[in-house]
Amino acid sequence: MAKDIWEKKNQICPLLKEPEVYNPDTIDLLDNENARNYWLPCLEAMVERFTNKAGSLNPDNPEASEIAKICYQEFQDLLAKIKSDPLALKPLSIRTLLEFNEDNLRSHNLKDAWHMQKESESLQAFQEFNDRLIDIDSINDFEEKWQELIKGALAGNVFDWGSFAVSSLLETSTRFGFGEAMKTIERRPWFHDNFDVWITHLNRQPYKCVVIFVDNAGVDFVLGVLPLVREFLSLGSKVILAGNSSPSLNDVTYSELNVYCCKAAEYCNVIKNAISTGKLVTVENGQHGPCLDLTSLSPELCNLIKASDLVILEGMARAIHTNLDAKFTVDSIKMAVLKNEWLAKSLGATQFAVIFRYEPAA
Template sequence: MTGNEKKNICPLLKNPELYNPDTIDLFNNAKERNYWLPCLEQMVKKFVNKAGYLNPDDPCATEKAEMCFQKFHRLVEELSVDPSILKPLSVRTLLEFNEDNLRANNFKDPWLLQKERESDQALNEFEERIRYIDSIADKEEKWLELTKGVLAGNVFDWGAKAVSDILEQSQNFGLREAMGTIQKRPWFIDNLNAWITRLKKHPYKTSVIFVDNSGVDFILGILPMARELLSHGTKVVITANSTPALNDVTYHELNLYCCKAAQHCPVLKESIASGQLVTVENGQKSPCLDLTNLSSELCSLMKTADLIVLEGMGRAVHTNLYAKFTVDCVKLAVLKNEWLAQSLGTHQFSVICDFEHAS
């Protein structure tokens, strides 16, 4: 999607005229603003120390990252005095500002090296993961394992301090360890049984999945779930960001790793060849999701969908937590920020598995 292409509204929104992507309004909520401004500033500052390591071919990486931080810092100082200078003021718009700032300083994909390393490792484990899932005969147990895989995979988010601290301290933190980190059932929001009941009735016609992080999240979490839907005859549309944002999957990587995973999986290989598995860019440029700003191709594909899956804090908590749809919707996320978790009435690493029937 080019920058001049017309933006499109998600055709599955129940009340598009009332839709607001942002869960928290930082302009009108001073308490939340006083937390999130320094929190996000700290995230941007942390990248300065990693820029050289993540971009070894750029001798100016650290210097450029420092320039990006200083610009973000100035914005935070200005917003502390006058929060009306960024409208709307939200986690989403602040993260968009940061990504635009990085691109303006020629960071085309600053986390690419990290994403490649994690994705290659996850691909080495992919075949074993799908063999294990196929060994589960009970349908309810299988869908529980698939959902836990997506949730545990969603832990691998370099934008969350609680997670980046773990990943930097442990070289052996994988899907199994992440499963032990997240909340045990019953989850904070736990509608999995209702979704499984619906899945057992008849297959969905078309599922649209908005993906989050690369590596373990996408390859060992999302792809096995997509594969199971494909196995039951559902057309699966997987959609990713048009441009890089943190360690999120991009559209380019979506195609690359679907094809690589298909080398280990006949279901994926056949589905790609037949057009039953479709990949598409969503028009987004940040870790959050504004459903009024999608690519036209995605909106066209969504018109026949009867299931939408929103994965991750950026797409299902910071944005779209309260969004309603005309089709069934599943929101899957792990709350990797203690402040955010407490503001919702729970604790860090609590799980949101929210299923809502078409309304």
Template sequence: MESNKKVCPLLKDPSKYNPDTVDLINDLNERSFWFKCLLEMVKNFIKRAGILNPDNPEAKQIAEKCFHSFKSLIDQLHHDPTILNPLSIRTLLEFNERKLRENNFKDAWLHQKHKENEMAFTQFPHRIKQIDNILDESLKWEQIAKGVLAGNMFDWGAKAVTDILEESKEFGLQQAMDTIQSRPWFKDTLDKWVFKIQTTPYKMTIIFVDNAGVDFVLGILPFARELLKQKTKVVLSSNSSPALNDITHIELKQCLEKASKHCQIIRDALNSELLIAMENGQDGPCLDLTKLDEDLCQLCNEADLVILEGMGRAVHTNLYAEFKVDSLKMAVLKNEWLAKSLGAEQFSVIFEYVPVS
């Protein structure tokens, strides 16, 4: 598979590109925190494994086996951090996902994602009607952007969020909007984005999407739909392999088919190939732009905008990535340690639009 991976042609300077934001090799404090944080995340999966995989009677035992594999790696890394190269949040998460797949968890969160997609689609017609009823274009784009950011709260890889989701079954998009930071955001170039989108629509954008459920259905789809209304070609790119509750390529196509039954704009865009689903070649919840699917790279050559959504793709990786074309990074900082290391607070918002200078 690696032979089919290519460097994203949209990177400004591939030779200087480093996907990883946090240095776990040289910063002992960062390494100690993230080892503990990720160990806790992997261990917490054990108690959920049986519920998430009701058809697998050995789910809990397999989850325990995977945890011990992960813990063994962490123990070794404490003594010699160079044995995993590169050592980063990205590569540790990829290691965990590989272990899950190797031990018969083909998609550990499949049932949960299906449940959340179904729930989100019950609200999808109301959500797009709500957006269409906003006559002021600036306010409309603000509402759409807030929807993407609030949708990104539905991330089972973030402890601060899982605590909320487990405590409240009523937590939905509106509750998430009330939880995230109010404007002005930590990084807030929304007004610049609105001006650009109103004056010069894009020809084609690549959107690297994140979670299933509310995130994709109520956040990303309305965002993409608004771009489609401007005749922008939209390529939605999702994981090739399962990772946490991230939407996979297969699920993305299923969701688009379902959305097309609710929305004429999406239906027409799919039929005319103005809206396309592409896999990104990744097998973890982060994004290494030097290892993209070859077919996606071909399409990237035509894009004049790249959008990165979610902590895994826009914060843990690619926070400092520079592009040859305009870029937009959207995420909510759901980890307090990471937020403070960036000079922000937990649930602060990154909405960073960077036009090519």
């Protein structure tokens, strides 16, 4: 479906408190010159890195490299306009710049530039999936088990090709895997750490319905999110997984969610039974970029989540670049690893610091 068509049908998140004052963008690049001077060249470098990889990422498309170069030039042209007139893109934010780049790639017929990479990394991650479940099941203590699950979700989120620090590491090291990522997660207390308050609530009263806005394919989703989903299901919760409507970077899409959940069901009866009984549901989120605008969700998602009592936003794009200050009428968790040094410092943290922000229903 064309972007302009399905965006007209999108709706405001029914769980959003005071949507009339909601702003998806944590950083306004129009009013913040220092942030603008950092993020414009940072995002330009990200697009350039993809341009250099486009051919190897899309070996079946002989035009991939040339298309990427054209899109890179058009992105540079936009940045040049913004430097002379910051009102050239409204609103001016990390979200809208990333959406422009993704829409540009699709308009030039490079529809899912990271598909083969996502598929390869996901299949490789599933080779470790069963062992990960066994490790989690070996933990009997409720709080210790959930802390391991949250730490695993954070470690999985490290695998983000949109982050310069991480992509450089992944490109130069063949040994950096889930185990190594677990070691990068800082020891508690984390930079922002409401885990103890949340786990006390969870132990007392499990959630009826949890909606998770997922981030990356591969290790992030398979070894990070799916074990978390499994444990919520084991507590009796219904789980709704919301994935991108359109491809963006290495983010998992709605169509890929279905494939990966069916694959997980081959290893796990809890997930298999949840799919067959409707306790585990996948749905598209209505987004065409890596960020999340809660005033533009798919109607299907809005209908499904009306009965939810916990919202989880995973990853920097959905929980930090956008929605860090969003308030909900139900409990919410915003969790991410700060993989960008400038952003971490702007929040008073260090690179690879952890944010686990639990906010009770407003």
